[in-house]
Amino acid sequence: MKKLKRSCKLIADNNYDEKNGNKSLLLSTFDNEPGYYQEIIHPLLASKHETELIYWLKLTNLIKSKQTCSKRTIGGMCNNAMSWISAKGSGSYQWKCQICPKRKSIKDDSIFSGLSCSFKDAIRIILAWCKSYHVDSVSNMLGVNNSTVEELYIRSASVAERYMTSNIKEWQIGGPGIIVLVDTYPEGCANTSLTRMSRPILCLSEVKTMPQKYWLEALDRYSNLDTLSYLKQHILRIVQTIVRPGSILITPHTSTLCCYSDFEQLQVLYPIIVTTEELAKHNTDQQNVFTNLETIWKEVLNICEEAQFYCTSYIDLFLRSRMWALVYGNESFERLLYQISSMQ
Ligand SMILES: [Zn+2]
Numbered sequence: 001m002k003k004l005k006r007s008c009k010l011i012a013d014n015n016y017d018e019k020n021g022n023k024s025l026l027l028s029t030f031d032n033e034p035g036y037y038q039e040i041i042h043p044l045l046a047s048k049h050e051t052e053l054i055y056w057l058k059l060t061n062l063i064k065s066k067q068t069c070s071k072r073t074i075g076g077m078c079n080n081a082m083s084w085i086s087a088k089g090s091g092s093y094q095w096k097c098q099i100c101p102k103r104k105s106i107k108d109d110s111i112f113s114g115l116s117c118s119f120k121d122a123i124r125i126i127l128a129w130c131k132s133y134h135v136d137s138v139s140n141m142l143g144v145n146n147s148t149v150e151e152l153y154i155r156s157a158s159v160a161e162r163y164m165t166s167n168i169k170e171w172q173i174g175g176p177g178i179i180v181l182v183d184t185y186p187e188g189c190a191n192t193s194l195t196r197m198s199r200p201i202l203c204l205s206e207v208k209t210m211p212q213k214y215w216l217e218a219l220d221r222y223s224n225l226d227t228l229s230y231l232k233q234h235i236l237r238i239v240q241t242i243v244r245p246g247s248i249l250i251t252p253h254t255s256t257l258c259c260y261s262d263f264e265q266l267q268v269l270y271p272i273i274v275t276t277e278e279l280a281k282h283n284t285d286q287q288n289v290f291t292n293l294e295t296i297w298k299e300v301l302n303i304c305e306e307a308q309f310y311c312t313s314y315i316d317l318f319l320r321s322r323m324w325a326l327v328y329g330n331e332s333f334e335r336l337l338y339q340i341s342s343m344q
Contacts, residue, residue: 026141030124030133036334037127045120053119054092054106061341063110069097070104078102111155111340117144125149126340129156130333132321150314156336157317160324163339171327173215174247179207181250181296182239184219184257185304188297199315200257201304202235204242207250207296211326214300215242216319218307219257232262245269253277 044053069078082095095104128138139146174180185201205214222228253275279289
């Protein structure tokens with residue numbers, strides 16, 4: 001991998017902060033998202049359609065369609081059915097027990113639980129997560145607290161992560177005769193000026209698939225030989241989970257975290273393992289392996305660079321969001337809403 005200049009995406013977003021006058025322009029651009037959002041969701045976000053939106057959320061199970069009363073009583077719990085009543089002055093609803101005075105928010109026990117923003121804004125934030133918009137620009141666009149956007153990003157990413165973990169086969173790459181590149185960020189980059197600041201990321205990528213298929217996983221930093229040894233074993237486990245047997249692995253000859261010799265023990269699963277240096281021996285005037293690798297890693301490298309802007313705990317979830325968008329493309333928003341409703 002060759003290190004690229006830091007992605008301009010975040011810088012452009014931050015500039016936007018100074019131009020709040022363009023807020024409605026960005027929102028109108030954002031709302032132009034075609035497909036499911038434009039056809040199904042956007043009409044529900046229009047002014048005076050708040051009730052329609054709430055009933056749609058209930059119908060699609062994005063909020064609870066039933067609640068029982070959790071008020072403690074002498075004998076245990078009230079447990080009676082609750083029903084919707086109009087919430088005074090808000091144009092919204094709340095749950096009220098049919099027997100006792102206990103009330104609950106209609107956001108309770110859903111992905112919106114405890115969030116101070118409106119349903120309209122929350123739905124837009126979920127779309128923004130699917131499109132990998134930066135938290136600050138979404139916060140500015142909607143006039144919603146940064147912390148609220150972050151919280152909903154974390155919840156959305158957690159839903160995606162749970163689905164990915166339990167359906168890992170959908171996310172595997174490679175297969176018999178398919179070349180898979182293995183490297184780590186930032187060590188695999190030619191220019192390592194930010195190395196000490198960066199959190200390492202394992203990068204696995206198929207060659208010659210469009211759109212490019214890859215798996216990115218944030219790794220812990222290592223401080224001594226014990227943690228380094230543990231990390232190397234961890235990388236081998238990830239490769240065995242994600243890369244299908246029979247794939248042709250291309251690894252660096254020397255690398256702190258994933259060098260050729262580390263992978264030799266996996267030759268039962270991957271009979272052909274080649275180093276990038278070995279490939280480079282076949283360079284010609286027309287074909288240069290390192291130039292080709294730069295092209296293949298370009299998108300992955302941009303994502304790894306962008307990930308470094310986030311706090312350590314969010315990097316994993318950020319990488320999940322990018323892989324979710326990669327695999328599901330235009331369906332990523334609809335699929336995420338479906339997973340949210342399935343997990344209620
Ligand atoms: Zn009750």
